[in-house]
Amino acid sequence: MLRQITYSTTRFGIYEELKSRVAPTSDRAPSLVTLVGMASASGFIGGIAGNPADVMNVRMQHDASLPPAQRRNYRNAIQGIIQMTRTEGFGSLFRGVWPNSTRAILMTASQLASYDTFKRLCIEKAGMSDNLSTHFTASFMAGFVATTVCSPVDVIKTRIMTASHAEGGGQTIIGLLRDICRKEGLGWTFRGWVPSFIRLGPHTIATFLFLEEHKKLYRKLKGI
Template identity: 25%
Template sequence: MATEDVKSNTSQSAVSTIVNLAEEAKLAREGVKAPSYAILSICKSLVAGGVAGGVSRTAVAPLERLKILLQVQNPRNIKYNGTIQGLKYIWKTEGFGGLFKGNGANCARIVPNSAVKFFSYERASKGILYLYQQRTDNEDAQLTPLLRLGAGACAGIIAMSATYPMDMVRGRLTVQTESSPYQYRGIFHALSTVLRQEGPRALYKGWLPSVIGVIPYVGLNFAVYESLKDWLIKSKPVGLVEDSELSVTTRLACGAAAGTVGQTVAYPLDVIRRRMQMVGWKDAASVVNGAGRNKAPLEYTGMIDAFRKTVKHEGFGALYKGLVPNSVKVVPSIAIAFVTYEVVKDILGVEIRISD
């Protein structure tokens, strides 16, 4: 009898062990991951965001450069007059490489910026959703468009602040031309020159309008994109949804709509930011200062002063200089960024989704 009891206990112990292992496996499948797995997933998410930013900005680099040139050029010495004429002028005076001037610095900025932005959005949205579920006492509650706007704004501020010096330098590299009196030879030379001639604070010129502008811009991008996706999946319009998944074309359209809304609302702040970044540039390009008797350096004491002087001397329309090439650029740029992000995450096997 004792032998049978021992065998029975042994059998029960074995069964118990198997059950425990099965439960652990189930938990693992449901998302209880080891720390190393979580770190790997974070790294993959950052890589996906970085690739998305680099691909999307390089695809529209000529339009990005033209937009900045239109934003900051001296109104008394017009060189770039419209999208088509502006692109032709750059090609004629600077060649094919001129269309991509400043893109290296832009990618050096946008890759970490995009990585941090997408990752910050996922973290912020999860945190906000958790607090919202706790407050409403509803574990099935989902993010509302307003909450997505808040998560997107947080992500935009964090990413923009972390990489702002690169944006400031990129603006100056983009504006300088072959005839500029002094040439920044590259990213690091520009950084060191600005630090030496203008001081550390110069690297954050235009930061305030950037913070104010990034709230509606990035916030609306994420809010509109996610809300459109959710609406399409729930309403299931004919041919747009298959097995609760949107096609790449449909997601591109959602991204395009998100980009259009965001950039239209925030654009005047982007113009002011660019102009403030040019203040104090000792050997500014003629695009900014003009040439001959038209030389007139930009002088602003702050964001409000920049708004006031721009509207007073150039009219309200000056706040939307470069909007056309930016509109042509931002729609495919935002769309490509969102879709590239999700495609790269699929390739890398990241389980976190933007909409989770």
């Protein structure tokens, strides 16, 4: 919840605000390139805002796979952030911020921009109405695209965030990539794609279905 409050709220909010500012200046809907640009900027800022919570999210999920002596045993996200800051310094909150921000850019561009594009194609090319079926179709395809685009970055991000200093937490991204490719080949890029899609697919569908209904309700209440 902390991650979604900081990360998703930031990226969705900035993206929708940018779209509302661009749309009145053009007679046509924003192009795919414009949507990708706005989504990339939104994702980058959201990735930075949500990085501390994301580190906690990854570490707390990873804890169960560690031997009892090596577990961090954070009681909750807030306590974990405080403990990590005390023991590893403030900079530890932004461990993996660059791959995380890169992932946020790819996620937001592939998720939000592709959803708007698929939705427009469904309405303009397939003759579908702006209804729940269209939103479901567009969000399902957006989830597929987002999972495929983000899979390699997810692997790198998780390995950096779960590492401690003793395990090579200070290793550069280039060094980590070199080691992974040497040990595992190129197959690592889509390792875990299926469980990622099982998680991200329904998440993307639910997100956009609720977002569309929320926007309809908001516009009705505001008389827009």
